Amino acid sequence: MERLLRTIFWGSLLGGMLWIRSSGVHAQHTERVLVTVIEASNAKTDFDVDNDEYRDQLFKLFSYTGYSQLDKTVADLERSKRQLVKLPNDYELLLTLQGEEADRVLVQAVIRKGNSQFVDTILAILRPGVVFLGGPPSEDGTIIIVLEIGF
Template structure:
């Protein structure tokens, strides 16, 4: 069997497209979402050293004197796949990326306590961006969630 040069070049180009195509498509099919749980309080003062890069934004958005990082969790989710983060006070935050397009991801948030939904929202998150969401009362303050994403 003799393969002519144009046919061989076409086959090599097609193979090259096949190898590069899935990585281009899959890059937008997954979303890495991080959730930092912060306890904000008016009792005492001080900022957890792990929150130094966020302190000015926290203080501009929320009226508290103390910020303590309670936990951090990162989920690597496919589009349409849900992941759950455990929160203080027997709560869970369910996160589902729905659409990932250009430099934004549409993400559904659903907070549950026991089996009851207590909060749900849809957000748009910029690639490598983050936002703060004020949460429920907890101990001597309130919870704040920093939600960050990259894809």
């Protein structure tokens, strides 16, 4: 009887540990990303972007005189599942969570239009952190995509 109780105890303990481990693994493979779509142009001199903290980085990284925010959305990325974000002029941004590496989140970013693919890259984004990605052309300039994790 004592042996049976010991077996039940250890079996229950092991089962509980496996359940906790599997639920923790699932939680680690979801990441919330703020996607901000900005049009950069030399036809304007305005800075019309919700997040003023982007200003210095935009002027450092790109050589445009004006920046106008077109869209802002939140994408909940799951490991190995593509998340579609619409861009201007029928372009699409596909984001896929690839995993984690130390304090970085690995995200695949693909920019395409129809059957043509223009960018396919893996980004290592600090948590928390921001990445600025030069995108496709727009009517007056270029689309810039800002990906922010830990906002």
